[in-house]
Amino acid sequence: MTLPDRESFLALDREDPLAGARERFAIPDGLIYLDGNSLGPLPEGLAERLAEVVTGEWGRGLITSWNGAGWIDLPVRVGEKIAPLIGAAPGQVVAADSTSINLFKVMAAALAARPGRTVILSDPENFPTDLYMAQGLAAAGIGAEFRLCPVAEIPAALDRNVAVVALSHVDFKSGRLHDMAAITRAAHAAGALIVWDLAHSAGALPVALDDADADFAVGCSYKYLNGGPGATAFLYVNRRLQDAVVSPLTGWMGHAAPFAFDRAYRPAPGVARFLCGTPPILSLAALDHALDIWRDVDPARVREKSLALARQFMALVDGLDRAYGLEIVTPRVDAERGSHVSVRHPDGYAIVQALIEAGVIGDFREPDLMRFGFTPLYTRHVDIHDAVAALERILREGRYRAPRFAVRGAVT
Amino acid sequence: MTLPDRESFLALDREDPLAGARERFAIPDGLIYLDGNSLGPLPEGLAERLAEVVTGEWGRGLITSWNGAGWIDLPVRVGEKIAPLIGAAPGQVVAADSTSINLFKVMAAALAARPGRTVILSDPENFPTDLYMAQGLAAAGIGAEFRLCPVAEIPAALDRNVAVVALSHVDFKSGRLHDMAAITRAAHAAGALIVWDLAHSAGALPVALDDADADFAVGCSYKYLNGGPGATAFLYVNRRLQDAVVSPLTGWMGHAAPFAFDRAYRPAPGVARFLCGTPPILSLAALDHALDIWRDVDPARVREKSLALARQFMALVDGLDRAYGLEIVTPRVDAERGSHVSVRHPDGYAIVQALIEAGVIGDFREPDLMRFGFTPLYTRHVDIHDAVAALERILREGRYRAPRFAVRGAVT
Numbered sequence A, B: 001m002t003l004p005d006r007e008s009f010l011a012l013d014r015e016d017p018l019a020g021a022r023e024r025f026a027i028p029d030g031l032i033y034l035d036g037n038s039l040g041p042l043p044e045g046l047a048e049r050l051a052e053v054v055t056g057e058w059g060r061g062l063i064t065s066w067n068g069a070g071w072i073d074l075p076v077r078v079g080e081k082i083a084p085l086i087g088a089a090p091g092q093v094v095a096a097d098s099t100s101i102n103l104f105k106v107m108a109a110a111l112a113a114r115p116g117r118t119v120i121l122s123d124p125e126n127f128p129t130d131l132y133m134a135q136g137l138a139a140a141g142i143g144a145e146f147r148l149c150p151v152a153e154i155p156a157a158l159d160r161n162v163a164v165v166a167l168s169h170v171d172f173k174s175g176r177l178h179d180m181a182a183i184t185r186a187a188h189a190a191g192a193l194i195v196w197d198l199a200h201s202a203g204a205l206p207v208a209l210d211d212a213d214a215d216f217a218v219g220c221s222y223k224y225l226n227g228g229p230g231a232t233a234f235l236y237v238n239r240r241l242q243d244a245v246v247s248p249l250t251g252w253m254g255h256a257a258p259f260a261f262d263r264a265y266r267p268a269p270g271v272a273r274f275l276c277g278t279p280p281i282l283s284l285a286a287l288d289h290a291l292d293i294w295r296d297v298d299p300a301r302v303r304e305k306s307l308a309l310a311r312q313f314m315a316l317v318d319g320l321d322r323a324y325g326l327e328i329v330t331p332r333v334d335a336e337r338g339s340h341v342s343v344r345h346p347d348g349y350a351i352v353q354a355l356i357e358a359g360v361i362g363d364f365r366e367p368d369l370m371r372f373g374f375t376p377l378y379t380r381h382v383d384i385h386d387a388v389a390a391l392e393r394i395l396r397e398g399r400y401r402a403p404r405f406a407v408r409g410a411v412t
Helices: A006-015 A019-024 A046-060 A062-068 A071-086 A099-112 A128-138 A151-157 A180-189 A270-274 A281-295 A299-318 A348-357 A381-397 B006-015 B019-024 B046-060 B062-068 B071-086 B099-112 B128-138 B151-157 B180-189 B270-274 B281-295 B299-318 B348-357 B381-397
Strands: A093-095 A119-122 A145-148 A162-168 A193-197 A216-219 A234-237 A340-344 A363-365 A369-373 B093-095 B119-122 B145-148 B162-168 B193-197 B216-219 B234-237 B340-344 B363-365 B369-373
Touching: A006 A381, A046 A062, A046 A281, A046 B046, A062 A071, A071 A093, A071 A216, A071 A234, A071 A270, A071 A281, A093 A270, A099 A128, A099 A162, A099 A193, A099 A216, A099 A234, A099 A270, A119 A128, A128 A145, A128 A162, A151 A162, A151 A180, A162 A180, A180 A193, A234 A270, A281 B281, A299 A340, A299 A381, A348 A363, A348 A369, A348 A381, B006 B381, B046 B062, B046 B281, B062 B071, B071 B093, B071 B216, B071 B234, B071 B270, B071 B281, B093 B270, B099 B128, B099 B162, B099 B193, B099 B216, B099 B234, B099 B270, B119 B128, B128 B145, B128 B162, B151 B162, B151 B180, B162 B180, B180 B193, B234 B270, B299 B340, B299 B381, B348 B363, B348 B369, B348 B381
Parallel strands: A119 A145, A119 A162, A162 A193, A193 A216, B119 B145, B119 B162, B162 B193, B193 B216
Antiparallel strands: A093 A234, A216 A234, A340 A369, A363 A369, B093 B234, B216 B234, B340 B369, B363 B369
16 A cells, blocks of 8 residues: 655645744654654754853853853743743743642642642543642642542532642643633632643643633643753743742742842742752753744744644544554544644554654554654654655554564653 | 962972862863852863763654663662762662752651651751751641751750751851761651751762761752752662652652553652652753762862861961951861861952952852862862962952942852
């Protein structure tokens, strides 16, 4: 079997207004990279920028660079670069720590802001670290309780004891996009606060935190924001809440006057009170550079192309022999989809390994899901065609039936 | 006035067995850097190593580098490199997060391990973020109480309600080195656990956590370990406690099987359960490289030279005109001193600024302390002479009486 019409995909690439952005990333020759939803590729100029930070700012500037090179303000400056990508007006986002730790901060702050309520409500399909952090918070002896309930049933589950609803905007397995505005309204109507995890939506689609009047959000910057492996995460606190909530992780960088060396903690005004320890400058500087690509990119165009790539991918997969046993689990409706598509197959793990050997990188999530991420800044239409062609060959030839080899799994 | 005998300092440098280590750091020509206790300088080869991580491991390896380049194991691998520097047998140290966040993890774990006891006891001179993190923990609604008491009075203050004693090994202002073994014994005798902050001792002097039978420790790796600005911090959990304690920050990297994507948190065996979110690879890779210098360096030699440099510094300051009004606040006894010396002067801030203009970098701590750090890997004996000579000129000529200019303060 041959797939139809490779030329038509090439034609789409020739007309693609985002086509030029691909040159601004390092994509190894011949590789089709459909795992930018897990780790974004290296942006152009980042290696050079980081070398200057290391050699110039650290090597020559030494301690003076905390002020002289503006290191001390990086968490806020980087946060302000992320803000427009997630629909946040200035003064509500900082870059800090990991997504897990930021979740702890904002869930604890939200709980404390709802005295008399004890429940953190989440979805069993939420990303595991989100579940774990909530479990840890509930187990910390503060009298909180952690409950799970499918997203569709959350409005009905919002009783008077729910303090916080904590959800991922896009489901990391299925790729389903949840309705931020509607769920936020439902939470507020029940007197609860909401925490959104934007790991799989920031940089992938326009997010509208302010418009939804969301309370808190956290997110990851090593996926669609291309900040590098383990890049510094971010958090959002709605301005309306900022002076009424505090982080339980009251480190010196969240102090109103960190260098006064007071003995008593006094939270900084605004979202900066959610900073904690000394910021990791090398990682933050990399992210700072990576975010500059968004100066020239229209997020609406990114969303359009992402949806188109996914539609094309699903149409091609639909056209494959039914005997291959593939099942697309991601919603077909554009408005219900993030920026990746998951395909179920009982031998998904082995097929993903065979795809990698064939130069097509996607990833696998237990027990049987192959994930393919569509990242419009560097994914071409023809990549969709070629990836499905490789998939088809592997299935047709049964190549994935080679013995499995052990891997530890990649970082989502 | 001229200081005596510059030649004798040069002679000491010629005989110094550590003299060769200086070439392995980037020290700008003509600069005397006495602030390695705040930010260590750039190690040789680090820029090149980081470029390879960025361009090769991230740029070409992409997602496969989590396993292929061993990123996933970096927190443990880097921890094992730090372990011998702090007197820890293998399997007890990981590199993760910031010192502040690690303090929260281990103080909370220690509290939970002492049910029925509620007090976290610290010293009012402890570093502010240590105090703040304890305050945040006590305010988190877990029924804990935070008390302060000077270190000398801690043994007497250890009542049956003290769960945790949390102290810095070396006082960040005075440079006083506390007796880890004795204080740990006192805490244990009273049924309390101890948390040591090694920010100003790891890499500065031999630390003996296992010998002292310490329970927990945290530390900073951007000072004497030269890991770069905001480098990933570390934590130690004594093996005897590891399976009985848990971190409240139960992120996926501390899960027994992070890539099984279970819904329920299950702590990893050993100290790895104190990991939390996705590790910051760029920062960790820099630290990993920086630690390699210790393969060729004997920590006992480092301690000897550090003490000698401080003695020489204090002797030269003692020899200055009393009318200058300098007062050394750091203990004179070697065994009670860390690796920096603090000098009090009412115009300390302005004098430090004038020293920086003269090419001698120390730092200032409110309200009136000038700090000078002695870092034997790259500080020469003649630097001590020349720094005090510069200080003397500034005091004699009254140059520090120029108008102050605003700075935000540097990161300790």
